[in-house]
Amino acid sequence: xxxxxxxxxxxxxxxxxxxxxxxxxxxxxxxxxxxxxxxxxxxxxxxxxxxxxxxxxxxxxxxxxxxxxxxxxxxxxxxxxxxxxxxxxxxxxxxxxxxxxxxxxxxxxxxxxxxxxxxxxxxxxxxxxxxxxxxxxxxxxxxxxxxxxxxxxxxxxxxxxxxxxxxxxxxxxxxxxxxxxxxxxxxxxxxxxxxxxxxxxxxxxxxxxxxxxxxxxxxxxxxxxxxxxxxxxxxxxxxxxxxxxxxxxxxxxxxxxxxxxxxxxxxxxxxxxxxxxxxxxxxxxxxxxxxxxxxxxxxxxxxxxxxxxxxxxxxxxxxxxxxxxxxxxxxx
Amino acid sequence: xxxxxxxxxxxxxxxxxxxxxxxxxxxxxxxxxxxxxxxxxxxxxxxxxxxxxxxxxxxxxxxxxxxxxxxxxxxxxxxxxxxxxxxxxxxxxxxxxxxxxxxxxxxxxxxxxxxxxxxxxxxxxxxxxxxxxxxxxxxxxxxxxxxxxxxxxxxxxxxxxxxxxxxxxxxxxxxxxxxxxxxxxxxxxxxxxxxxxxxxxxxxxxxxxxxxxxxxxxxxxxxxxxxxxxxxxxxxxxxxxxxxxxxxxxxxxxxxxxxxxxxxxxxxxxxxxxxxxxxxxxxxxxxxxxxxxxxxxxxxxxxxxxxxxxxxxxxxxxxxxxxxxxxxxxxxxxxxxxxxxxxxxxxxxxxxxxxxxxxxxxxxxxxxxxxxxxxxxxxxxxxxxxxxxxxxxxxxxxxxxxxxxxxxxxxxxxxxxxxxxxxxxxxxxxxxxxxxxxxxxxxxxxxxxxxxxxxxxxxxxxxxxxxxxxxxxxxxxxxxxxxxxxxxxxxxxxxxxxxxxxxxxxxxxxxxxxxxxxxxxxxxxxxxxxx
Numbered sequence: 001x002x003x004x005x006x007x008x009x010x011x012x013x014x015x016x017x018x019x020x021x022x023x024x025x026x027x028x029x030x031x032x033x034x035x036x037x038x039x040x041x042x043x044x045x046x047x048x049x050x051x052x053x054x055x056x057x058x059x060x061x062x063x064x065x066x067x068x069x070x071x072x073x074x075x076x077x078x079x080x081x082x083x084x085x086x087x088x089x090x091x092x093x094x095x096x097x098x099x100x101x102x103x104x105x106x107x108x109x110x111x112x113x114x115x116x117x118x119x120x121x122x123x124x125x126x127x128x129x130x131x132x133x134x135x136x137x138x139x140x141x142x143x144x145x146x147x148x149x150x151x152x153x154x155x156x157x158x159x160x161x162x163x164x165x166x167x168x169x170x171x172x173x174x175x176x177x178x179x180x181x182x183x184x185x186x187x188x189x190x191x192x193x194x195x196x197x198x199x200x201x202x203x204x205x206x207x208x209x210x211x212x213x214x215x216x217x218x219x220x221x222x223x224x225x226x227x228x229x230x231x232x233x234x235x236x237x238x239x240x241x242x243x244x245x246x247x248x249x250x251x252x253x254x255x256x257x258x259x260x261x262x263x264x265x266x267x268x269x270x271x272x273x274x275x276x277x278x279x280x281x282x283x284x285x286x287x288x289x290x291x292x293x294x295x296x297x298x299x300x301x302x303x304x305x306x307x308x309x310x311x312x313x314x315x316x317x318x319x320x321x322x323x324x325x326x327x328x329x330x331x332x
Numbered sequence: 333x334x335x336x337x338x339x340x341x342x343x344x345x346x347x348x349x350x351x352x353x354x355x356x357x358x359x360x361x362x363x364x365x366x367x368x369x370x371x372x373x374x375x376x377x378x379x380x381x382x383x384x385x386x387x388x389x390x391x392x393x394x395x396x397x398x399x400x401x402x403x404x405x406x407x408x409x410x411x412x413x414x415x416x417x418x419x420x421x422x423x424x425x426x427x428x429x430x431x432x433x434x435x436x437x438x439x440x441x442x443x444x445x446x447x448x449x450x451x452x453x454x455x456x457x458x459x460x461x462x463x464x465x466x467x468x469x470x471x472x473x474x475x476x477x478x479x480x481x482x483x484x485x486x487x488x489x490x491x492x493x494x495x496x497x498x499x500x501x502x503x504x505x506x507x508x509x510x511x512x513x514x515x516x517x518x519x520x521x522x523x524x525x526x527x528x529x530x531x532x533x534x535x536x537x538x539x540x541x542x543x544x545x546x547x548x549x550x551x552x553x554x555x556x557x558x559x560x561x562x563x564x565x566x567x568x569x570x571x572x573x574x575x576x577x578x579x580x581x582x583x584x585x586x587x588x589x590x591x592x593x594x595x596x597x598x599x600x601x602x603x604x605x606x607x608x609x610x611x612x613x614x615x616x617x618x619x620x621x622x623x624x625x626x627x628x629x630x631x632x633x634x635x636x637x638x639x640x641x642x643x644x645x646x647x648x649x650x651x652x653x654x655x656x657x658x659x660x661x662x663x664x665x666x667x668x669x670x671x672x673x674x675x676x677x678x679x680x681x682x683x684x685x686x687x688x689x690x691x692x693x694x695x696x697x698x699x700x701x702x703x704x705x706x707x708x709x710x711x712x713x714x715x716x717x718x719x720x721x722x723x724x725x726x727x728x729x730x731x732x733x734x735x736x737x738x739x740x741x742x743x744x745x746x747x748x749x750x751x752x753x754x755x756x757x758x759x760x761x762x763x764x765x766x767x768x769x770x771x772x773x774x775x776x777x778x779x780x781x782x783x784x785x786x787x788x789x790x791x792x793x794x795x796x797x798x799x800x801x802x803x804x805x806x807x808x809x810x811x812x813x814x815x816x817x818x819x820x821x822x823x824x825x826x827x828x829x830x831x832x833x834x835x836x837x838x839x840x841x842x843x844x845x846x847x848x849x850x851x852x853x854x855x856x857x858x859x860x861x862x863x
Binding site: 196200201202205206208209212213215216217218219220221222223279 | 657675676677679680681686688690693694695696697698699700704707708709711712715718719720762
């Protein structure tokens with residue numbers, strides 16, 4: 001019988017053991033900024049950066065929601081169509097209420113947008129969890145449904161926002177507070193709340209546990225259905241917030257709104273270090289990922305090396321590289 | 333020669349050495365084979381001579397390194413040091429197919445078959461016969477029928493593997509090893525899922541192979557079978573070789589002593605005073621469809637109640653049903669109050685802790701650190717407010733590491749980095765963190781070493797000493813006899829008997845586990861026993 005030796009000494013739990021997955025996205029972002037500066041000095045100008053980050057806000061906000069879904073072991077392909085659908089419903093609601101309520105139609109419309117997002121997310125979540133349908137297939141289905149609905153609502157054309165609301169709504173996208181564009185502030189706020197929920201609240205633990213190993217979660221008394229459904233609801237609400245920021249940018253909803261956003265969103269999450277098979281979510285990495293995507297597009301426009309028509313190809317290459325890095329950093 | 337010379341059995345007599353010099357040329361020889369994973373040595377300095385036409389049993393406790401040795405011999409793992417040689421020349425296997433080509437086949441412990449393919453497809457998987465570019469289905473089917481008949485397996489060659497019973501699947505795996513003329517066939521605990529008659533057929537196959545001049549390496553923890561068929565027995569303990577002995581000279585008790593390395597009794601804590609007669613958990617007519625029928629029992633304050641039975645007797649499923657992890661009907665009373673658990677959450681909140689038999693699959697998040705694992709089923713307790721109490725969590729971890737002697741290099745290590753025994757202790761700490769009054773422990777010591785086993789038995793004893801009630805499910809009879817106050821035996825989903833006190837002997841338990849009431853017919857496809 002082995003003798004029990006060595007009492008456990010006072011070992012500290014260190015919270016500071018960063019891995020490549022944690023810092024990688026930010027290193028990549030920094031490297032990109034340096035490369036951008038070398039290619040074109042205008043790249044680092046405050047105006048250009050503010051523009052780029054503002055444009056990345058929609059993807060960033062939706063991708064923060066996708067971090068929840070992917071972390072919990074799900075996937076949502078419907079976000080782009082959902083964004084278009086919510087944009088359409090919101091504009092129609094605001095236009096209908098505007099004659100009676102004046103500019104109050106805007107906040108009311110925002111509430112409606114959030115509610116619709118919540119319901120869309122709930123639908124996705126229930127189909128996946130209670131219906132036990134593969135997330136890929138379930139959200140492929142709702143992606144088609146949302147896209148068809150917005151095409152139907154716009155009758156194949158566009159729904160512009162009412163003239164009387166346009167000026168009042170404009171600042172939500174174009175305005176600044178203390179020199180910082182409002183969409184940037186909104187994304188930071190969304191990411192801040194999300195990281196509190198994922199890292200500081202019980203729900204975050206449950207979410208990561210369900211994503212890492214559903215059975216362990218179940219055997220630990222965690223409701224997989226509830227946890228995953230909530231992730232989809234969060235995703236829906238994030239899409240709604242993005243839609244609210246998006247309306248004043250174009251001032252209209254069209255059948256092509258949000259097309260292929262799901263790809264950019266998933267790319268941002270993966271670049272950000274969240275594993276596609278679930279587990280720990282990296283909220284700030286996701287935000288960095290969204291910015292990286294937009295920076296690359298911007299760099300391609302500013303430089304003459306590569307045609308800007310190839311932006312999607314470069315983003316495709318990036319997602320593959322990000323996956324390869326994750327693969328090799330896990331297999332050692 | 334072998335390092336086993338003049339090993340003294342603890343029974344006091346000197347066990348004779350294996351083969352003398354000048355014996356038949358070995359077909360496979362291992363010299364000073366060692367395997368390390370990082371700093372952990374799982375196998376060190378194993379010396380093995382395998383002669384043609386010989387049945388060579390490898391025995392040892394869980395975690396003694398038996399499976400690692402077999403994986404080294406069959407090319408699944410490469411040795412850290414040491415030499416393998418066949419027919420005189422040294423060989424090196426970088427992958428299983430090379431070992432197969434050299435004439436070594438391994439019959440796995442787990443069922444590794446493609447469920448969506450037919451029996452024939454599986455038999456020939458990776459070595460399909462073909463005529464020109466076309467696979468020769470007819471010949472393969474004919475050979476399949478032949479080989480299956482040879483081992484007495486009546487399964488149709490065109491049946492899908494997912495539709496046949498677990499035992500038949502194991503027979504199909506065995507048939508795979510008979511397709512070619514292998515020089516060495518290795519059976520890695522092949523009988524875990526086989527029932528009486530099938531075990532007999534397997535032993536016949538083993539004897540056929542021997543008669544044919546094939547060397548058989550036979551790993552088993554069932555010592556009676558080892559004693560019946562083995563010409564030679566090699567004993568491993570804690571990754572080291574204890575020795576090689578002629579089979580017939582060892583009694584089962586000798587083997588057990590050599591495996592454990594000391595008297596068996598010392599492993600178990602002194603049994604405490606008799607349990608009270610205050611019922612803690614009482615279950616009436618529990619039925620889990622497909623797994624357990626009409627099971628009733630009561631466990632009292634301060635009592636350790638054992639559940640014995642073969643793998644697949646429905647014990648795990650019964651308790652998973654009772655605590656709400658799978659659909660079940662039962663009348664349950666907890667401390668006199670009727671309860672019904674819709675979910676595991678409800679059972680935990682009511683004060684029932686369940687430690688799963690599948691530590692890696694259902695128990696721990698191996699990629700996660702220790703603290704989140706520890707508190708996962710107690711999130712509500714530990715983090716009553718909006719945000720989580722990290723400091724409290726860290727303190728709980730330090731306390732658990734100390735209380736349960738979890739050996740860990742750093743408190744921020746991941747659960748997957750712990751050894752099996754330490755993982756088990758972490759899992760126990762996790763289950764006990766919710767402070768349950770009834771603790772159900774399913775396979776308390778599967779795959780962990782002897783020192784950790786003894787500790788876990790002591791922890792269980794400590795639980796009942798504190799007035800909790802404890803239910804232990806185990807497939808190791810000795811373990812149950814060693815720690816339980818009373819043992820219920822299950823077979824094919826029903827309780828076939830109860831033993832306590834002096835009646836708790838291996839033969840009594842084994843009898844009830846294998847020959848209780850008439851077994852019910854198995855559903856087609858068989859229940860997923862191992863799930």
